[in-house]
Amino acid sequence: MDRKITLAHGDGGELAHKLIQQIFVSAFGNTRESHFDASFLSLDSGQIAVTTDSFVVKPLFFPGGDIGKIAVSGTVNDLAVAGAVPLYLTAGFIIEEGFLLADLRQIVQSLADEARAAGVRVVAGDTKVVEKGSVDGVYINTAGIGIARSGKTVDPKTIESGDVVITSGTIGDHGIAILAARGELGLVTDLKSDCAPLNRMIDAVMDAAIAVKMMRDPTRGGVATTLVEIAEDFKVTIQLQEQALPIRREVVGACDILGFDPLYLANEGKVLMIVPKAEEERTLAILRRFPEGANAATIGEVTDTENGKLLLETPLGSRRRLHRLSGMMLPRIC
Amino acid sequence: MQTLFEPQDPAVAKKLAQKLIHLADSYRERTGIMPTFMEVCGSHTMALARTGVKLILQGHVRLLSGPGCPVCVTDQKQIDAMIELAESDDRIVCTFGDMIRVPGSKRSLQSAKTEGRDIRIVYSPLDAVRIAEENPDRDVVFLGVGFETTVPVLAAALQLAYKKQLKNFSMWATTKLVQPVLRTLLTEKHVKINGFLLPGHVSIVLGQHAYQFLVDEFQMPGVISGFETVEMLSAIYQLVKMLDADHPAIMNNYKSVVRENGNPAAQKLMFDYFEPCDEAWRGIGMIPQSGLDIREKYAAYNAKKKFKIEVGEPKKTRCRCGDMICGLATPEECILFGKACTPLHPVGPCMVSTEGACSAHYAYMRKDG
16 A cells, blocks of 8 residues: 555545555454444444544644544543443544544554443444645544443532542643643653543442533633533532642643643543542542542532522632633733 | 542632731721732633632722733734735634634625635644645735733744745734833833733743832732632732732732743843834734834745735724723723624624633623523
8 A cells, every 4th residue: 555645545446445445444343334434333222322522633633633533532621521332433534635544543543442441332434535734634523422321320410519529630731742742842741641531430429429520621721611511501509629630740730831731631541520529539439430530529519509609719718710711722922 | 530620729718818808808897999800811811700809809909901912912903914824825824813803994805714814723824834834835924912921922933934945934913012002001001900910921032130120119019929819819819918018019829830031032032133113002002112023134934024004093983991901991881892892793802712801701701692
């Protein structure tokens, strides 16, 4: 096979066939489905959950993952935090002419490995090749299908004062890891992106019959934006303790230099949960059994169920209101 | 696991805050004056708001934002000129992130970029030199905005471009000096304050002695401070103490990085490539010898000489950024704040920059919305 993707790889002919067979079908190991234009799936009866997400991350390879891994974790996590059990994925690739086949192979393999590890199957796919300059390397869209758990739902209507807010780990790792990996900011760090599918960890919490009242993964916009949305959507006041926020030293340092607020940095392998106070310790214990939940911590509590707002108590004891991320975060001059 | 604060910090900070408030209140009882200080540096403005220091001191100590946000003090005509500079197909304009959304009279760099102009955000001016090397057929211009903190790095970029004999690199320098503007605020603007919270980063370059004139000429105390909660509280406490004892002095509360004479190597680099010039400031106007321009020897790298950029008189708005940087208005006193002017639709630079008074107030201290 040639070393680089050409427009002919996307024309539906001989080269396209080879590309699909040699890179995609072999990685996903589902030869049966690939013989038809659509896949037939068997699902247990009940409600199904569907979600889709597109991935345009730059750089394509970064410490802790690549676009293939993130294309799995992003979609799997969206299903999992909604309370569904992820089962199937589709994957659509838009590839730039001239893209290295070796890189594509690595990305597809990583996508396949992550899907396998998360226990989901990739059952449909598509590739398009576009002219050089039309996309930046490769873009991936994944759609996910899952089923609702029988009898166990995430019910935000039951949120009440005293419930606690838990994060499954340190905040802001992905945001800073990606910025550093772009190499534009002169930052050198060992920091890795946290990107990971969280469905097995979330399964463990749900299977332990913990009454999770709300779950969301704090991706773009970070912990603050995600919690503002929850607060506003369900008319609850959430108060965070600044001292309780788990955060790596490297992230604090990078934020100091760049003028960023870690509460607004993206995470790709974290879940925020609201659980009853009585189940706080049990939830933390389960999360901490998993490597991706090793630094799980309680970061705040629900203080009111009438006003939808997010508050932060600083170590000085002063309280301030947090808002959505407003515009892009830009590095400052000095 | 590390949290945002060292475990001992909150207790120390709380105690310090109580001590500070107590002293400030007793001073006010005795004199009828609420201690009022100006934080010169934009990063202090942000840190005071983010850490809650400003909030907890409300009603006891008044903190006014000063002229230390580089984008905010840049004259609107210069901003318009820099945006105009980007309106050419064959140029690459490189800028610090803060500049990109600052509104010009016609549009911002951001909207020029959206419409296809080649405008790139870099973190260091040295990156712009690298971009010039990689694009030998195109002119690369760096927008050199900043105080003494930034100028040595601008000089390093000129040094590198000169060493590499690059013909396609140049810099639009509109830089500012701290001492002249502090003097102007105290003389012409009659700013009513009792002392300065002096900038940490600038002082690394300038050194402690650079502020002695505040005491000698104006009997005005000043404390150089870092950016952590305890550091800022401690510096403000020292200010109140000096005020209370009527014993003004310049204190260095950031000794881990600021020396008496600053950084002589950085100062030398700065004056090797730049020379003092008259500079216009937003809200203040021209201050003699308050900026630095590229020396004649390096005129080939001076974008102001290389390109013919003409802009008209800037569009007038009701934005009060000019008053804000002189400590003459607070964000809440601006009629546009939070309504016509938000981070998504900024009217003035104070709402754009991460060091701007309005941006800090909007992010961390606004009451509703």
